[in-house]
Amino acid sequence: MRLDIVIKLAVALAMLAAGATGLAAPVDAATKAPGGFETKAKHAILMDADADLVFFEKEPDALVPPASMSKLMTLAVVFRELKAGRIKLEDQFKVTEHAWRTGGAPSGSSAMFAPLNSMVSVADLIQGVAVQSGNDACIILAEGISGSEDAFAKEMNKYAKEIGLTKSHFVNSTGLPADGHVMTARELAFLANFLIKSYPEYYHYFGEKEFNFGKWRFTNRNPLLFEDLGVDGLKTGYIDEAGYGLVASAKRGDQRVILVVNGLESKKDREEEPRRLLEWGFKSFKPYRLFDQGEKVSDALVWGGTRHYVPLVGNSNIDIILPFNTSGQVTAQIVYDGPIKAPIRKGDQVAKLRVTAADTKATNDIPLYAGEDVGQSNFAMRGLDSLFVLAFGWML
Missing domain, CATH: 2.60.410.10 (D-Ala-D-Ala carboxypeptidase, C-terminal domain)
Incomplete structure (x- = not known):
């Protein structure tokens, strides 16, 4: 009983x-945020990481395209393989024509510009994803681990269900537009928290501000890393269908919060709204x-x-x-x-x-x-x- x-x-x-x-304390669906706080984002959630408490939410369970924020799931699979010893950071994966054309220089999308038929280390590819949001890096990792991107997407879905993402569904490793490739803001926040707690040895990749690869120097696309907010990760995203989004985590003292916003109209909004939400969260909610x-x-x-x-x-x-x-x-x-x-x-x-x-x-x-x-x-x-x-x- x-x-x-x-x-x-x-x-x-x-x-x-x-x-x-x-x-x-958490603000659930029946509890209004103190001071009537609101956001421009169509979908948002702000929570305390350690207590798993929600401070603020707005349409957090709607399934929408996550764009490059779904690369967090790609890296979750990569980190799992590393921790299990099935791959190593120094392993070299080949840049196939599919990876090069679909996610590399010819694609016109975000890329780390890995040369066709070259070999790239897993460590560089992870940085290519976390810092530069390289679509080619995602596909190279997917093919290197599972043989094909389709097979890797199946692994993403399988692992997502295992860790508790019951609504999310993945069609590719990149977050490029695809029918049925969807996540919720709540599950993105859950995934971020899972990465922080399950793979602390790899979490530093999300906070790296620069990445040098060949002749290229890439600057992390997360603007909040360069401000005095306590932010140390995780991932930005944008496609026309979804607008601008961000998954961020920030720590001040012993308190860590996780924020997800999606459906913003501009890069400026993606920088200003998360900053405002984080500042409000730290000022309005405290641990005891x-x-x-x-x-x-x-x-x-x-x-x-x-x-x-x-x-x-x-x-x-x-x-x-x-x-x-x-x-x-x-x-x-x-x-x-x-x-x-x-x-x-x-x-x-x-x-x-x-x-x-x-x-x-x-x-x-x-x-x-x-x-x-x-x-x-x-x-x-x-x-x-x-x-x-x-x-x-x-x-x-």
Whole structure:
């Protein structure tokens, strides 16, 4: 059965109520952004990366052409292959005629201008994608990994579903216009967060401001990298069908936010609107510390264990995000499917801490983990536990 156990965080919540000087919470579809904030973008989402909380959204679930922003999925597959050891950064891939004509110099689209029939390293190709948005670089990587761009697109779709992109669909590796090549702003934000957390060893490519290749020197197309905003990635995009778009991530102190905008009318708008959204987000929403790493939050009930309870902790510091102008009044619950069946290993995710702001109804869901091992009890004790569940609904 589902147990929603209300807990009292007396010290932490009292401190919050007394000192809420700028805390942040998610703004969901039913919650208006503080101050009536709005944007020119047709589609937008701004979220806290670590808390997975949405601050602002506008038509974030509409399927639209993502243009070059879908190159993030291309690189997700490349990074997966690198991490698995199936390719190496120093591997050399051939520039085929298809890659050269479709995405290279003859195409008239963004390219790293890799010469026909030359060999280019995976490292250079990744920079060609992340910095220059080279369509030729994407196709060369796709063919080098999967044999053909069509086969690579199938890998993109397969991997996208595995990581939770249920709406997105990819037809090519480049984001060039194609029927059925679509993503949502929300899934672009999810993908950006996935790249940051799953492939930190490769994330630096998105923040490189320049890339030299042959006689060419390319400057990163993301204008926000050159401003004092804390932005360190990720990708721009533009096609006529979709307008101008951007996926950006910025970090200030311990707080990282992710922004996606699409459907803007000009490069100028693509620079100004994200800047405005990021500044607003950092000023309007702030994190607040509830528990330090390893500090016990509460206990969860256990069935069939050598103990009836397991302590719950975070796997890092536990922060919540609340609006700057919040009253600081929150409620907290421990939520889990329970009782939790033994054996339980220390570090198993077994519950979540749900903190809800009283005035905005914004909710923070924070994973909680077993703080200790709990072994399995003997048959007789498990039978007794079952009787308790049947008789009392596990009221220990």
